[in-house]
Amino acid sequence: MRVVVVGAGLSGLMAARRIATQNHEVVVLDKGRSTGGRCATRRIGNAVVDHGAQFFTARSDEFATIAGEWMRAGVAMEWCRGFSDNDGHPRMCGAHGMTSITKYLAQGLDVRCSTMVFSIERASDGWGVRLDDGRELLTDVVVVTCPIPQTMSLLANTDLSIPDGIRTIDYDKTIAALVVVNGDTNVPQPGGVQNGDDTFSFIADNKQKGISPERALTFHCNPAFSEMHWWNDEATTHDLVMQLAAPWLGAATVTEHQPKRWRMATPKTTWRERCWSTQGIILAGDAFAGPRVEGAVLSGLAAADVVLAS
Ligand SMILES: Cc1cc2nc3c(=O)[nH]c(=O)nc-3n(C[C@H](O)[C@H](O)[C@H](O)COP(=O)(O)OP(=O)(O)OC[C@H]3O[C@@H](n4cnc5c(N)ncnc54)[C@H](O)[C@@H]3O)c2cc1C
CATH class of the missing domain: 3.90.660.10 (Polyamine Oxidase; Chain A, domain 2)
Known part of the structure; x- marks a missing residue:
């Protein structure tokens, strides 16, 4: 199966990795110059600055297992167990900034940065993902992990009926x-x-x-x-x-x-399920499984499961 994932943030990369394990043809596209999305690390001279997500917690066993794998791989570490007091719950972060994690997740995947998706439209056989330079990628499935207003504009020329509870997320x-x-x-x-x-x-x-x-x-x-x-x-x-x-x-x-x-x-609000799908289009990201690192990861994995079950 041909799969295009829009977004090389946590959600898109987690989805792509899981789908790729089953030997599907997966391409990840991101308009940014590097992976990470809202997990963002900037160098200013010798200083290293996380300017998006600052840390993450693991509320579910499922995500705790994944965070444990990142720690063992040396791309995540425990920062502390609370800021004003120690409540015993680990606050974790990327080992060299939050993008350590997404760089690790991107390894072995076909990730194309500086590649902006302009629209997603029906093709005679599946979907056409139109890039802003005019090229088109034909695919069977598209996993879209952008923030919802961007997702909606990519899908504006489709006849898909997306629930209000998703369309209106601000x-x-x-x-x-x-x-x-x-x-x-x-x-x-x-x-x-x-x-x-x-x-x-x-x-x-x-x-x-x-x-x-x-x-x-x-x-x-x-x-x-x-x-x-x-x-x-x-x-x-x-x-x-x-x-x-x-x-x-x-x-x-x-x-x-x-x-x-x-x-x-x-x-500000989230959809009640970890992802939403119809006819080969799967919407995922932190607007689905919770407005945080953990939510983005779990949503990406849920999207992958939908793809693999199709
Ligand atoms: C300032 C800030 C602080 C935060 N603090 C925390 C925190 O401390 N702890 C925590 O758990 N969470 C925090 N978060 C939330 C966390 O960063 C997000 O929940 C998570 O990173 C979202 O991942 P995602 O993959 O769903 O989306 P994103 O990371 O946004 O990934 C979507 C990707 O889609 C790409 N994209 C969008 N449109 C297009 C297009 N047309 N073509 C190609 N690519 C496109 C984007 O470039 C982006 O890389 C914070 C977020 C911000 C912004």
């Missing part, structure tokens, strides 16, 4: 700042602060976390702040975020700072 926005510093900051051990004030939903010290040789902080503004300032001038908003970050930076000297914006950070 996402919280995240405005972020990535800040490289010299010296100690006011971010306490273990280097993560959840909802520490009225602006930031998460602050990470990537050095304390263990992924960066240089001290570099990630500031994620909470959904309310991000929504309120989303349409404002980006430079003005970034200046404001830097002012609001100052108490956390303490006496450290800022050597570099960059803005980052996630228009579709996390789904």
